[in-house]
Amino acid sequence: MQPGEQRDEVEMLSLMLLIRRFEERASQQYQAQKIGGFCHLYIGQEAVVTGAVAAVRDDDYIITAYRDHAHALARGTSANACMAELFGKATGCSRGLGGSMHFFDKHHHMYGGHAIVAAHVPLGVGLAFAIKYRGEDRVTLCFFGDGAINQGAFHEALNLAALYKLPIVFICENNLFAMGTSVKRSTSLKQIVDRAEGYDIPGEIVDGMNFREVRDKISEVVDSIRKEPHPAFLEARTYRYRGHSMSDPASYRTKDELEKYRLDDPITRLRAQLTREGKLTNEQFDQLDKRAKETVMAAVKFAEESPDPPLEKLYDYTYADGAKA
Amino acid sequence: MREITYRQALNEALAEELERDPNVFLMGEEVAEYQGAYKVSSGLLQRFGPKRIIDTPISENGFAGLGIGAAMVGLRPIIEFMTFSFSLVAFDQVVNNAPNMFTMSGGQFNIPITFRGPNGPAHQLGATHSHAMENFYASVPGLKVCTPATPRDAKGLLKTAVRDNNPVLVLEAELLYSSKGMVEPPDEELLIPLGKAEVKREGSDVSVICYAQTVPLALKVAEQLEEEDISAEIVDLRSIKPLDEKAIYDSVAKTHRVVIVEQDHPFCGVGAEVCYRIQKNIFDELDAPIIRVSQEDVPMPYNECLEHAVLPNAEKLTAAVKQVCYA
Ligand SMILES: Cc1ncc(C[n+]2csc(CCOP(=O)(O)OP(=O)(O)O)c2C)c(N)n1
Ligand SMILES: [Mg+2]
Numbered sequence: 001m002q003p004g005e006q007r008d009e010v011e012m013l014s015l016m017l018l019i020r021r022f023e024e025r026a027s028q029q030y031q032a033q034k035i036g037g038f039c040h041l042y043i044g045q046e047a048v049v050t051g052a053v054a055a056v057r058d059d060d061y062i063i064t065a066y067r068d069h070a071h072a073l074a075r076g077t078s079a080n081a082c083m084a085e086l087f088g089k090a091t092g093c094s095r096g097l098g099g100s101m102h103f104f105d106k107h108h109h110m111y112g113g114h115a116i117v118a119a120h121v122p123l124g125v126g127l128a129f130a131i132k133y134r135g136e137d138r139v140t141l142c143f144f145g146d147g148a149i150n151q152g153a154f155h156e157a158l159n160l161a162a163l164y165k166l167p168i169v170f171i172c173e174n175n176l177f178a179m180g181t182s183v184k185r186s187t188s189l190k191q192i193v194d195r196a197e198g199y200d201i202p203g204e205i206v207d208g209m210n211f212r213e214v215r216d217k218i219s220e221v222v223d224s225i226r227k228e229p230h231p232a233f234l235e236a237r238t239y240r241y242r243g244h245s246m247s248d249p250a251s252y253r254t255k256d257e258l259e260k261y262r263l264d265d266p267i268t269r270l271r272a273q274l275t276r277e278g279k280l281t282n283e284q285f286d287q288l289d290k291r292a293k294e295t296v297m298a299a300v301k302f303a304e305e306s307p308d309p310p311l312e313k314l315y316d317y318t319y320a321d322g323a324k325a
Numbered sequence: 326m327r328e329i330t331y332r333q334a335l336n337e338a339l340a341e342e343l344e345r346d347p348n349v350f351l352m353g354e355e356v357a358e359y360q361g362a363y364k365v366s367s368g369l370l371q372r373f374g375p376k377r378i379i380d381t382p383i384s385e386n387g388f389a390g391l392g393i394g395a396a397m398v399g400l401r402p403i404i405e406f407m408t409f410s411f412s413l414v415a416f417d418q419v420v421n422n423a424p425n426m427f428t429m430s431g432g433q434f435n436i437p438i439t440f441r442g443p444n445g446p447a448h449q450l451g452a453t454h455s456h457a458m459e460n461f462y463a464s465v466p467g468l469k470v471c472t473p474a475t476p477r478d479a480k481g482l483l484k485t486a487v488r489d490n491n492p493v494l495v496l497e498a499e500l501l502y503s504s505k506g507m508v509e510p511p512d513e514e515l516l517i518p519l520g521k522a523e524v525k526r527e528g529s530d531v532s533v534i535c536y537a538q539t540v541p542l543a544l545k546v547a548e549q550l551e552e553e554d555i556s557a558e559i560v561d562l563r564s565i566k567p568l569d570e571k572a573i574y575d576s577v578a579k580t581h582r583v584v585i586v587e588q589d590h591p592f593c594g595v596g597a598e599v600c601y602r603i604q605k606n607i608f609d610e611l612d613a614p615i616i617r618v619s620q621e622d623v624p625m626p627y628n629e630c631l632e633h634a635v636l637p638n639a640e641k642l643t644a645a646v647k648q649v650c651y652a
Contacts, residue, residue: 061398095431104430111397112430119417122387126394126402133350133376133400153417156387163382317428318466320435320490 007054009270010280010288012211015053016046016267017292019070022079025296026069026086030246034304035086038115039100042070044241047266048173049074051214052141055222061127063111063120064143066101067173067240071143075108083299089306096309097317117178118144118151121170125157128166128231137226140168141218147178149195150186158231162199167229169221170196173208174237179244180252196233208238209261211270326507334476334508335365335441335497338483339403341511343373346401349487352379352388353405353442362407363443363502389415389440393422393492396438403487406442409496410456423492424467439486443499444472445538445588449632452624457589459537462494463566463598469493469519471564474540476506478563481517489519498537520567524576528558531646532576532583534599536562539586539637546642555650565595573599574607581612582649586637591619616645 023041030039042049045067053062053074064071072082077093085092086100094104094113101115111127114120124142131138148154149172161168174192176183189195196203206217214236221232239261243250250258274280329337342349355362357370357380370378381388385406392402406412412419419440426434446455463470469491473479479497486493509515525540526547535543540561547557560576562569577583583603585596596617603615621635646652 063394092431094429094433097431098429102429104433106430106433111394111434112426114422116417116421119390119422122390122418123394123397123422125387126391126396127398128394129391130395130398130400133395152414153386153390156382156384157390159382160384160387160391164379317432319469320427320437 009274012050012054013267013270013274013280014288014292015074016050016211016270017289018079018295019046019050019073020267021292021296022069022073022082022299025300026083027242027246029086029300035100036088037099038066039086039246040067040244041242042067042240044261045173045175045208045238046070047211047214047270048171048208048236048238049143051211052171052218054215055218056139056141059109060138061109061111061131061140062143063124063127063140064113065117065120065145065148066113066115067145068101068103068113072103072105072110072113075105075110077103077105077108077110079295079299080302083296083303084306087303087306088308089303090309091302091306095317118148118154120144121148121154121157122160124168125161125166128161128168129164131167132164132229138167139222139225141171142168143171143173145178146172146174146176146183146192147181147186149192158196158199158201161231162201165230167225168231169218169225170201170231170233172233172235174235175240177244177253179248182252191235193233193235201231201233203233203235205235205237208236209264209266209269211266212273326509328505329476329508330502331476331479331498331504331506332363332365332502334480335483336367336369337511338480339366339369340372342484342487343369343377348399349401349403350377350379351403351405352381352392354381354383354407356380356405365502366405385411385415386418389418390422392438393418393426393436396436397426397434401437401487403439403441406440408454408499409442409444409458410454412440412458413456419462420465424465427467427491435490436492437490438492439483439495440492441483441486441495442497443502444496445499446620446625446632446636447499449627449629451627455625457620459496459565460589460593460595463595467492468566469564470496470566471519472496472498472537473563474498474501474537474561476504477508477515478517478523480508481515482519482563485516485519493519496537500538501541504541517563519564520569521564522560522562522569522572524558524572525561526557526559528556528580530556530580530582531650532558532560532580533642533646534560534562534573534583534585536565536587536595538588542637542639542642543586546639546646550643550646553652555646555652557646568599570602570606573603577603577607578610581610583611583615584618584642584645584649585615586618586642588637589619591617591622594619613649613651616649618642618645
């Protein structure tokens with residue numbers, strides 16, 4: 001996308017559908033034991049990453065935690081490469097060596113996929129440091145969960161970003177829970193965004209279930225950062241519909257709570273907005289959804305048919321020069 | 326050649342690499358305005374400016390991670406730990422992020438970063454400030470670890486580390502910063518490859534394998550032993566990982582007797598690995614069991630006499646050599 005250009009909202013709705021269908025299919029393939037390890041689904045939170053991506057350029061940097069499938073898809077990593085990574089195949093976005101929690105895509109400026117809670121927040125600050133060091137006008141978007149804000153790495157990173165005035169947007173995807181621990185039980189603050197104040201970083205709360213609100217707020221922040229580099233903080237209030245990972249029945253919350261958020265579904269909401277404004281018909285929506293489902297089914301086929309990473313190459317990705325120590 | 330200190334040698338290496346490549350920057354606590362806690366970065370702020378010589382708050386986890394992030398997009402950070410004992414609070418970054426990224430990304434992101442600073446017990450700093458971290462880090466796939474013992478090695482290895490496309494730890498010997506040695510003049514490029522040991526003294530009766538602060542110790546003991554007609558060959562590993570197995574085996578094939586003197590702890594220490602490889606690969610060359618001299622297996626006491634007793638020292642090394650020589 002070029003500066004000043006707006007992404008087409010129907011396309012962004014279509015991206016949200018792709019993410020949703022991808023995650024549903026991943027869940028099913030996990031149950032069928034095609035996918036190993038831990039697998040964390042993003043269902044319910046789609047408006048956050050799509051809104052964010054709609055607000056930035058393709059050459060801006062993004063980095064996130066382990067709930068990362070959507071971030072790669074939103075960035076333009078193909079559903080094939082994402083599904084193949086879940087299957088651990090050589091054609092995956094990390095060649096089958098990273099897995100669900102470690103999606104990387106250099107070409108699309110997606111810097112991971114990081115599974116130690118908050119350990120990637122300093123890395124995001126480093127990406128922003130490099131931008132400023134080189135005098136570029138890119139911006140780094142650094143996503144993390146509500147559980148990350150009580151880690152030392154998070155605090156050190158915020159202070160460094162503020163101290164060095166780095167071009168980074170810290171985006172806390174507050175889905176109210178870190179595994180089974182609610183924000184109330186983990187955090188001494190009334191609202192997460194107040195963490196930013198402690199570092200003199202401007203912070204705001206956005207409705208993370210509303211694509212337009214996320215996009216507009218991040219656009220505004222990113223414009224200001226491009227003019228004069230500085231960090232900013234957004235608390236996106238959102239909700240994950242599924243358990244923390246595949247093995248979590250999420251019995252720590254009520255059905256009513258889940259239902260309340262489902263009624264506020266980000267896809268339904270953008271669809272309704274577009275329909276009301278005469279920009280989308282029901283037939284068109286069905287068409288988009290059908291296309292998303294087909295893309296994902298094709299990705300499953302692609303992943304199934306792809307080869308495993310070759311054992312002979314086991315040592316090729318330990319050192320950059322291929323050395324065996 | 327001219328004689329300079331270990332500290333000056335490191336300073337020259339930093340300056341030359343900063344001069345050569347604009348992607349190189351130095352970051353750490355007190356590296357800029359204070360001129361370095363151990364004055365290794367003395368004068369660099371004045372010469373290269375605050376954009377490239379960067380003071381940080383006391384946030385090892387934060388700035389180690391910042392360096393790794395910057396390295397993901399092609400900068401070549403040199404991250405100074407005031408001492409490697411403090412790298413413990415950045416352990417997650419050094420162990421989880423720097424070396425794993427290349428594998429986890431399927432080869433998309435290599436991390437060309439150098440972590441450097443003093444390592445190993447110094448003098449009466451007590452348990453928290455006396456850590457020898459080489460065996461911890463050498464056990465991590467994806468990291469390289471070197472341990473220079475002379476000014477020449479310090480300069481040549483640090484310059485190589487900065488140019489390496491992987492995370493490299495340069496573990497400087499805190500007690501040797503003021504030691505002197507001959508080094509090529511600045512207009513002669515000095516690069517010493519990682520994974521190349523050096524025989525610091527030729528000998529025929531016993532191979533003493535050492536690194537970092539144990540190298541001058543071994544050389545001193547070798548001189549005394551010469552008077553007792555024991556000829557010790559001193560093999561300085563220089564790099565712990567990659568390990569120069571060939572140099573070790575060449576020496577052992579010559580002397581048939583081995584003492585390993587290391588500055589870390591005995592349990593799972595560097596010497597354990599070296600010892601394993603020798604017996605596995607050239608068992609028939611050995612005329613006596615290998616002996617390791619290391620720290621005692623206790624947290625470092627503050628008391629000077631006790632500290633001396635805990636460290637590998639001349640008495641212990643001499644006794645070990647005599648034991649393997651059946652002398
Ligand atoms: C340092 C560390 N401690 C614990 C874990 C285990 N763990 C994985 S995810 C998670 C909860 C994190 O929640 P949050 O940051 O809110 O992200 P969300 O899962 O809601 O997206 C925990 C405790 C970890 N991965 N890393
Ligand atoms: Mg959460």
